[in-house]
Amino acid sequence: MKVAWAGSREAFQVSDRMAKLVANDPVFEKFSKPMLGRKELFKNTLRKAAYAWKLINDLRLTEEEAKWLRHYIDEPNYTDLHWEMFVPAIEGQGTKEQKKKWLPLAQTMQIIGTYAQTELGHGSNVQGLETTATFDRQTDEFVMHSPTLTSSKWWPGGMAKVATHAIVYARLIIDGLFHGVHGFIVQLRSLEDHSPLPGLTLGDIGMKFGHGTYNTMDNGVLRFDHVRIPRNQMLMRVSQVTKEGKYAQSDVPRQLLYGTMVSVRQTIVADASKALSRAVCIATRYSVVRRQFGSRNGGPETQVIDYKTQQSRLFPLLASAYAFRFVGEWLKSLYIDVKQRLEANDFSTLPETHACTAGLKALTTAATADGIEECRKLCGGHGYLISSGLPELFAFYVPACSYEGENVVMMLQVARFLVKTVSNLGYKQPVGTAAYLGRVTPLLQNNCAVQTAEDWLNPDAILEAFEARAARMVIGCGERLAMFENPEEGFAELSIDLVEASLAHCQLITVSVFIQKLNHEIPGNGVKRSLEVLCYVYALFLLHKHQGDFLATGYLTPKQASLANEQLRTLYSKVRPNAIAFVDSFNHMDHYLCSVLGRYDGNVYPKLYEAAWKDPLNDSDIVDGIQQYVQPILKQKLHYAKL
Amino acid sequence: MKVAWAGSREAFQVSDRMAKLVANDPVFEKFSKPMLGRKELFKNTLRKAAYAWKLINDLRLTEEEAKWLRHYIDEPNYTDLHWEMFVPAIEGQGTKEQKKKWLPLAQTMQIIGTYAQTELGHGSNVQGLETTATFDRQTDEFVMHSPTLTSSKWWPGGMAKVATHAIVYARLIIDGLFHGVHGFIVQLRSLEDHSPLPGLTLGDIGMKFGHGTYNTMDNGVLRFDHVRIPRNQMLMRVSQVTKEGKYAQSDVPRQLLYGTMVSVRQTIVADASKALSRAVCIATRYSVVRRQFGSRNGGPETQVIDYKTQQSRLFPLLASAYAFRFVGEWLKSLYIDVKQRLEANDFSTLPETHACTAGLKALTTAATADGIEECRKLCGGHGYLISSGLPELFAFYVPACSYEGENVVMMLQVARFLVKTVSNLGYKQPVGTAAYLGRVTPLLQNNCAVQTAEDWLNPDAILEAFEARAARMVIGCGERLAMFENPEEGFAELSIDLVEASLAHCQLITVSVFIQKLNHEIPGNGVKRSLEVLCYVYALFLLHKHQGDFLATGYLTPKQASLANEQLRTLYSKVRPNAIAFVDSFNHMDHYLCSVLGRYDGNVYPKLYEAAWKDPLNDSDIVDGIQQYVQPILKQKLHYAKL
Structure with a gap:
């Protein structure tokens, strides 16, 4: 099962080796983080970060290994932006000469870069950015400027205190004319003494949710006061400005830019399963240790994992973790395929891949964020302690719902794709994840054939149900849209329904990818059978949760929906005996989980007790403030106290 | 509208006066909390707390005023436990003599008390507590002891560092026989020098979710090593132990104990609307300030509140805040009624009130916790900043889902009540909120008559829909339960469905209370009409969210459900013009909101910018660590660096 989770034996080994490397090195200790002030932290x-970079070099780690190492260190820092945004942006948008100049510097970290796109007043709408880059023909330079307060760059990680360079997105202006938003390489700090360069205002934007989490990152604010950079620091692969101030577009297709977005979002989908599996692992292990009620004749109480109510909340999340793992793996292969096609100037699958990635980004991050908090609640009161690991994990994870494409905006992009696909149905056969829309007629006509609870244990029945639901919702939206004279107005007015239809479409993808996965050989004794149970749990849980959709579209009868629910309950009993095996397969070390409740050895209570004493308040019996502010109350001398 | 929210003109004035008193006093400043270490905090x-107590005395505040004062100080501390748990426990469970001795001490704070019930291994199941109180006839004392690690008292607020006394719940043992769990008054600390008394281990259990939030509270651990207390410190109103070691129960009905639980939970319901309204106020104000996309001809972008997708997430929460406000008000009057009845030995309405309070506690706290996080997401990236106020509000609020009755346990109590009510239908007419179950026949037979979207703007249609849904789900559970030979086994097996049916029942209560409220006179021009819109939004939002229930029970057709959804969309447009008025009516001061995004004056961006600079990382351009850990990387001298 560990191999099935990791993807391959090799993948398991790499990840396992890096996990142990981190876990066994005291430099990477992280339990004490919540007690550190911002500066110490x-x-x-x-x-x-420095130590990790040294390890990477000393041990000559591969790129893959280095990625895992950073992952297990489990602490956002400036190198994330450098490797995941700065370097890829130059690779994707730089000319040959620019790459030749900048990449070697970046790859050896002689410069440290960040990615400055969002502004105080501008997030999702890149075209609304206000920072300007005005071409000065006299000096062959761009003048970078922040004309308003809301144009202040805001959020870029690593920018406040560390980065020496940034890719800055700004409105290109030549001779008073606006030529779209472009990226510029701007030096921020002296490479000698690290002080901010003249004309720049640089600072940290302040504390964020959680203790450690993103407070280990110096998300920054940046303002320009007419800062000059050479013309050749505009990223010019797609568009160029000549010495004469002529703006031109090269024949490099602009669609290439979408490739980067797809890449980043695909990583986010892959990360969702990591975060969710972490929370599920903690909650599952603790649910086995924790007992409450149901003691008979003075015997031990019932393990909370044996309560159906606990199972009905926990097991769908366990199944979701696996579903997201497999959909992430599949999305990665889709991305590799589209990348190869792009390089061969084949853009045919890009819209579908783009929609797919946007939608799965929204689906998996939303479900993971909610799932982590649900796991916390499943741990009862103790889940509220930082030492449970869950509050920090939640605070760390939730921004994924907003960054790199806010989730509702993402779902609306899926909706645009679906609406377009449907309106083209007459003459363009939909492909890939939208192929089912080419079969609308049977999907609209045929209703579900399930007659017994057993009938639901059938991948075809499940797939058809999810296809029919999605198709009917999408077509329904299409029909209502057609009633509007102005399509944009209709789209805005029906946006709520469109988001619901997009979600149905994306859930279909996750379900069908899970089913596909099980159509292949899966090594390991009984592994495939166990995963089948999880696949059914995932699908039938969604079906029950959204039974309104399935019933409203007329595909299911109430009886059939109730049979699905009955089957789901039976499936929970089948998950129960393997629950611990399922979460152990994630291969999460105790160091990585950073949770007293989720300990591998189950030794929860003694360790909770032990952890408590490390709190600074326990340094002394009588803490600072008691004498000054409590004793006067008790001794009825408050009137004379100095408060 | 402010009066409608506050409940009465007098209530508004008291609350407003206290809010201003707190907001204008620099001692109660709270923006800097997230930057303080645990000890300073x-x-x-x-x-x-001392300053507040002084104010309460100096200004001779009434109990009502003191409550509001503490509320607006907005910082959990030991006095919460003292006033809300310790004092009421003595009042409710103490004998006349005990009250005479202890209450004057407590009321003047010559002693400070806490409430020690939960243990490391025991939360919801009070009968499973392990701490023992063994009677020693020789000395006329109880010996308090913690026989296991899991019996350590764990969580009581104020216990770790402040409280001098505690009500400790323990298993009463006389001559080796167990006589149930009882409360005992135990002194914890010397009144002279505040040191813990011999035989006691006292400490803090460690950091909790959030920065300020409950980290301002010293939730504690307590272990007893054979600690002796006089016999008369067992709370003996309901049960007594004589000098001879005879255990007896007085004729005071045990049901009285439920009264306290009902009281505490009723307060939690009232508090839900406060927390939710706070989040909604911040998100609504910011949604008006924030603009994104939709700029035409270079004009300003669209206010995000004008997007249907934003409205569909925000306005139902706004409506929920009002719904919870009114249901909280109603529950308070229900509680006052049941209290009077209890005093007159009338227990007839207690089970219904108990179920009602438990269910509404679960419903309102779950929806509020989720709602706060949704509001945070509605503020996009900036909602992730501590200065938005939302992360701290969330971290502060979520334990309400677990404490004073874990939410799923609560819903199962409602389920027990409903199952019993239904099984008694033949000979016992249900009353109060369960009265509709007396009309099952028409509710099972008649289906919805709605034919147009307009038809949904009818309280009777809405009420009947919610009644029919709840009745059908409850009866459905009853029928399935009857198929089990062992009822307890059936209850466990069907517990998931039972929780869903209980939720339907509780949602019916909130909807019907909102409708009732509108049947009364509501002063203010147009106030009633505006509230009607919110009432419909609340009901139709729930109907859409749970349309699976309404369709599965066959009460609605898909067409009718779709009409409800259409009407809901229209209603959002009616809420929009009054959105700011609705949230201003909460009368939340900027101090109370503690949110840059939710400022009354809408001056968001300059203040966000200003707030950023207060972060300790901004104390200097080049922070500690750069020279040591970043420069060696940039200068390629990492190999020689001391890491």
Whole structure:
């Protein structure tokens, strides 16, 4: 099962080796983070990042290994932006000469880069950015400027205190004319003494949700006061400005830019299963240790995992973790395929892949964020302790719902794709994940044939149900849209329904990918059978949760929906005996989980007790403030106290 | 509208006066909390608590005023436990003599008390507590002891560092026989020098979710090593132990104990609307300030509140805040009624009130916790900043889902009540909120008559829909339960469905209370009409969200469900013009909101910018750690660096 989760034996080995490397090195200790002030915390992170970079070099780690190493260090820092945004942006948008100049510097970290797109007043709408880059023909330079307060760059990680360079997105202006938003390489700090360069205002934007989490990152604010950069620091692969101030577009297709977005979002989908599996692992292990009620004749109480109500909340999340793992793996292969096609100037699958990635980004991050908090609640009161690991994991994870494409905006992009696909149905056969829309007629006509609860244990029945639901919702939206004279107005007015239809479409993808996965050989004794149970749990849980859709579209009868629910309950009993095996397969080390409740050895209570004493308040019996602010109350001398 | 929200002009004035008193006093400043370490934070809280107590005395505030004052100080501390748990426990469970001795001490705070029920291994199941109180006839004492690690008292607020006394719940043992769990008054600390008394281990259980939030509270651990207390410190109103070691129950009905639970939970319901309204206020104000996309001809972008997708997430929460406000008000009157009845030995309405309070506690806290996080997401990236106020509000609020009755356990109590009510239908007419179950025949037979979207703007149609849904789900569960030979086994097996039916029942209560409210006179021009819109939004939002239930029970047709959804969309347009008025009516001061995004004056961006600079990382351009851990990387001298 561990291999099935990791994807391959090799993948398991790499990840396992890096996990152990991190777990066994005291530099990467992280339990004490919540007790550090912002400055200490930040300094500690800088140390870990330097140490990690040294390890990567000393041990000559591969790129893959380095990625896992950073993952297990489990602490956002400036290197994330450098490797995941700065370097890829130059690779994707730089000319040959620019790459030749900048990449070697970046790859050896002689410069450290960040990615400055969002502004105080502008997030999702890149075209609304206000920062300007005005071409000065006299000096062959661009003048970078922040004309308003809302144009202040805001959020870029690593920018406040560390980065020496940034890719800055700004409105290109030549001779007073606006030529779209472009990326510029701007140096932020002296490479000698690290001080901010003249004309720049640089600072940290302040504390964020959680203790450690993103407070280990110096998300920054940046303002320009007419800062000059050479013309050749505009990223010019797609568009160029000549010495004469002529703006031109090369024949490199603009669609290439979507490739980067697809790449980043695909990583986010892959990360969702990591975060969710972490929470599920903690909650499952603790649900086995924790007992409450149901003691008979003075015997031990019932393990909370044996309660149906606990199972009905926990097991669908366990199944979702696997579903997201497999859909992430599949999306990665889709991305590799589209990348190869792009390189061969084949853009045919890009819209579908783009919609797919956007939708899965929204689906998996939303479900993961909610799922982590649900796991926390499943741990009862103790889940509220930082030492449970869950509050920090939640605070760390939730921004994924907003960054790199806000989730509702993402779903609306899926909706645009679906609406277009449907309106083209007459003459263009939909492909890939939208192929089912080419079979609308049977999907609209045929209703579900299920007659017994057993009938639901059938991948075809499940797939058809999800296809029919999605198709009917999408077609329904299409029909209502057609009633509007102005399509944009209709789209805005019906946006709520469109988001619901998009979700149905994306859930179909996750379900069908899970089913596909099981159509292949899966090594390991009984592994495939166990995964089948999870696949059914995932699908039938969604079906029950959204039974309104299935019933409203007329595909299911109430009786059939109730049979699905009955089957779901039976499936929970089949998950129960393997629950611990399922979460152990994630191969999460105790160091990585950072949770007293989720310990592999189950030794929860003694360790909770032990952890408590490390709180600073326990340094002394009588803490600072008691004498000054409590004793006067007790001794009825408050009137004379100095407060 | 402010009066409608507050309940009465007098209530508004008291609350408004206290809010201003707190907001204008620099001692109660709270923006800097997230930057304080645990010890400083705690000391600061002790100071605020002492200062508040002084104010209460100096200004001779009434109990009502003192409550509001503490509410607006907005910082959990030991006095919460003292006033809300310790004092009421003595009042409710103490004998006349005990009250005479202890209440004056407590009321003047010559002693400070806490409430020690939960243990490391025991939360919901009070009968499973392990701490023992063994009677020693020789000395006329009880010996308090913690026989296991899991019996350590764990969580009581104020216990770790402040409280001098505690009500400790323990298993009463006389001559080796167990006589149930009882409360005992135990002194924890010397009144002279505040040191823990011999035989006691006392400490803090460690950091909790969030920065300020409950980290201002010293939730504690307590272990007993054969600690002796006089016999008369067992709370003996309901059960007594004589000098001879005879255990007896007085004729005071045990049901009285439920009264306390009902009281505490009723307060939690009232508090839900406060927390939710706070989040909704921030998100609504910011949604008006924030603009994104939709700029035409270079004009300003669209206010995000004008997007249907934003409205469909925000306005139902706005409506929920009002719904919870009114249901909280109603529950309070129900509680006052049941209290009077209890005093007159009338227990007839207690089971119904108990179920009602448990269910509404679960419904309102779950929806509020989720709603706060949804509001945070509705604020996009900036909602992730601590200065938005939302992360701290969320972290502060979520334990309400677990404490004072875990939400699923609560819903199962409602389920027990409903199952019993239904099984008694033949000979016992249900009353109060369960009265509709007396009309099952028409509710099972008649289906919805709605034919147009307009038809949904009818309280009777809505009420009947919610009644029919709840009745059909409850009866359905009853029928399936009857198929089990062992009822307890059936209850366990069907517990998931039972929780869903209980939720349907509780949603019916909130909807019908909202409708009732509108049947009364509501002063203010157009106030009633505006509230009607919110009432419909609340009901139709629930109907859409749970349309699976309404369709599965066959009460609605897909067409009718779709008409409801259409009407809901229209209603959002009616809420929009009054959105700001609705949230201004909460009368939340900026101090209370503690949110840059939710400022009354809408001056968001300059203040966000200003707030950023207060972060400790901005104390200097080049922070500690750069020279040591970043420069060696940039200068390619990492190999020689000391890491």
